[in-house]
Amino acid sequence: MSLRGVACIAGAYEHPTRKAEDKSTAQLHAEVAIGALRDAGLTRADVDGYFCAGDAPGMGPLSMADYLGLNRLRHLDSTDIGGSSYLLHVAHAAEAIALGRCNIALITLAGRPRSEGVATGTTPRAGSPAQPDVQFEYPYGITVANLYALCAQRHMHEYGTTSEQLAWIKVAASHHAQHNEHAMLRKVVTVEEVVNSPLVADPLHRLDCCVISDGGGALVVTRPEIARSLARPVVTLRGAGEAVKHQMGGQLDLTYTGARFSGPRAFEEAGVTPADIQYASIYDSFTITVLLQLEDLGFCEKGQGGRFVADGNLISGVGRLPFNTDGGGLCNNHPANRGGMTKVIEAVRQLRGEAHPAVQVPNCALALAHGTGGTIGTRHGSATLILERE
Amino acid sequence: MSEARIPPSPTPDPSTRAFWEGARNGQLLIGRNTQTGRVHYPPRPVCPFDDEGTVELVPASGRATLYTFSITRAKTPYVVAYAELEEGPRVLTNIVDCDFAALRIGQALRLTFIETEGGQPLPVFTPA
Numbered sequence: 001m002s003l004r005g006v007a008c009i010a011g012a013y014e015h016p017t018r019k020a021e022d023k024s025t026a027q028l029h030a031e032v033a034i035g036a037l038r039d040a041g042l043t044r045a046d047v048d049g050y051f052c053a054g055d056a057p058g059m060g061p062l063s064m065a066d067y068l069g070l071n072r073l074r075h076l077d078s079t080d081i082g083g084s085s086y087l088l089h090v091a092h093a094a095e096a097i098a099l100g101r102c103n104i105a106l107i108t109l110a111g112r113p114r115s116e117g118v119a120t121g122t123t124p125r126a127g128s129p130a131q132p133d134v135q136f137e138y139p140y141g142i143t144v145a146n147l148y149a150l151c152a153q154r155h156m157h158e159y160g161t162t163s164e165q166l167a168w169i170k171v172a173a174s175h176h177a178q179h180n181e182h183a184m185l186r187k188v189v190t191v192e193e194v195v196n197s198p199l200v201a202d203p204l205h206r207l208d209c210c211v212i213s214d215g216g217g218a219l220v221v222t223r224p225e226i227a228r229s230l231a232r233p234v235v236t237l238r239g240a241g242e243a244v245k246h247q248m249g250g251q252l253d254l255t256y257t258g259a260r261f262s263g264p265r266a267f268e269e270a271g272v273t274p275a276d277i278q279y280a281s282i283y284d285s286f287t288i289t290v291l292l293q294l295e296d297l298g299f300c301e302k303g304q305g306g307r308f309v310a311d312g313n314l315i316s317g318v319g320r321l322p323f324n325t326d327g328g329g330l331c332n333n334h335p336a337n338r339g340g341m342t343k344v345i346e347a348v349r350q351l352r353g354e355a356h357p358a359v360q361v362p363n364c365a366l367a368l369a370h371g372t373g374g375t376i377g378t379r380h381g382s383a384t385l386i387l388e389r390e
Numbered sequence: 391m392s393e394a395r396i397p398p399s400p401t402p403d404p405s406t407r408a409f410w411e412g413a414r415n416g417q418l419l420i421g422r423n424t425q426t427g428r429v430h431y432p433p434r435p436v437c438p439f440d441d442e443g444t445v446e447l448v449p450a451s452g453r454a455t456l457y458t459f460s461i462t463r464a465k466t467p468y469v470v471a472y473a474e475l476e477e478g479p480r481v482l483t484n485i486v487d488c489d490f491a492a493l494r495i496g497q498a499l500r501l502t503f504i505e506t507e508g509g510q511p512l513p514v515f516t517p518a
Contacts, residue, residue: 122462122464124398126398129401129403130403132403132432132434133432134401135400135401135402135403135406136400136432136482137482138398138400139397139398139399139400139506139512140397140470140482140483140484140512140514141395141397141462141464141468141470141484142470142482143462145462146460146462146470147470149460149470150458150459150460150470150471150472151458152460153458153459153460153495154457154458154495157458157495157496198463199461199463200463201460201461201462201463201470202460202461202463203460204460247480248438249421249428249430249431249438249439249479250420250429250430250431250432250475250478250479250480250481251478251479251480252472252480254457254458254472378482
């Protein structure tokens with residue numbers, strides 16, 4: 001059974017806050033839930049499926065279902081693959097809808113790492129001792145930034161990718177963020193500014209990294225006949241893929257990500273090719289994340305990502321593949337250190353024609369959203385969605 | 391070369407005590423499937439490749455090459471890396487006792503050990 005056409009995204013909402021010192025994480029979840037339901041023209045009383053991940057406080061969905069007062073739930077899913085969880089949740093919601101397990105699925109994400117003062121990318125953080133990899137990794141001082149840097153260094157070695165090419169990804173994101181009044185970094189930056197910013201973990205510079213922000217977002221997924229009865233433009237799921245990539249007992253290859261597997265699954269289900277995609281939301285925890293995923297999703301040949309992203313090729317109205325037109329995690333927002341939700345939200349805006357006019361892709365009918373969760377230097381989840389405007 | 395970082399101690403579990411005991415004896419132990427001969431890292435009691443066979447711990451030669459690395463610009467800079475063992479597995483590690491700026495992917499490495507906060511020796515690599 002295919003997921004093509006079985007479900008639609010009827011509501012999408014991104015919290016405008018980037019620093020929520022006076023709000024709780026649960027409160028942010030509630031605010032984005034109501035925001036997405038209101039966008040769809042629905043209420044909490046309509047929700048019969050709920051999806052959340054590790055950012056939701058409490059055991060799985062239990063505390064949030066209680067806090068939100070969701071009383072009609074008959075389908076629950078708290079699958080956590082880090083920042084890519086919410087793209088996977090859209091696909092899992094479509095599965096549940098197709099099977100008649102729910103009609104109105106709510107997906108929420110929220111967090112406040114900025115207010116909590118977490119140096120997310122550069123602080124070694126001990127996981128649970130029961131996590132089998134921790135004792136073999138934590139003592140070595142792994143951080144999110146240095147694990148992504150390991151991939152960048154290897155890619156540069158094998159393919160000749162340069163820091164200047166990676167910088168073009170930040171430059172493109174900044175060109176989009178200047179139009180987003182909520183974006184944390186609205187200043188347009190140059191390649192020189194990126195490569196001259198301080199090194200965080202060689203070869204990644206400070207401006208190769210995403211922002212740390214508070215906030216959140218939510219989505220409402222429903223069956224097509226319900227979506228068509230609502231006021232908003234209908235955005236339909238056309239294909240989805242998910243995958244996990246890990247160290248493979250030491251046989252790891254850091255030049256590719258799980259997008260190599262989730263991407264083709266989504267394209268096959270959708271019956272389209274990368275050349276058909278008019279807009280792409282690409283997970284951007286770091287510039288290297290974008291480059292690897294673009295290759296793995298098939299937008300260019302493996303090893304050609306540096307050439308592909310250079311010279312503004314990702315800038316809307318300039319290049320061949322407009323990406324992250326909200327400014328992405330690199331400039332706009334990375335709520336709860338998890339960027340997958342905002343990837344879907346901006347793709348929905350593009351397909352509805354509701355992106356900022358300066359970055360809106362004309363007649364955008366087919367978009368891709370892709371997420372990576374965990375770290376590409378060790379183990380990560382990948383989730384790809386292909387969405388279309390009806 | 392700057393002052394060296396002192397790593398936090400690992401937290402062994404019942405299935406890895408022998409690995410850390412090996413480190414105290416100057417060995418980097420890797421997992422080997424007794425039936426297929428395939429080796430893996432980090433070692434675990436159940437082979438990640440095959441259902442058949444049991445896993446024995448065998449010492450790596452200590453000869454390796456640098457697969458990739460990153461200088462972490464912390465207050466005390468340090469190098470996180472993957473070293474490719476002569477036996478095949480690529481292992482997450484640190485590169486110590488060297489000029490970080492001179493490191494090159496593909497260069498030869500040899501096994502050494504550094505002491506962690508609690509005294510447990512940690513296998514790391516240094517240029518050969």
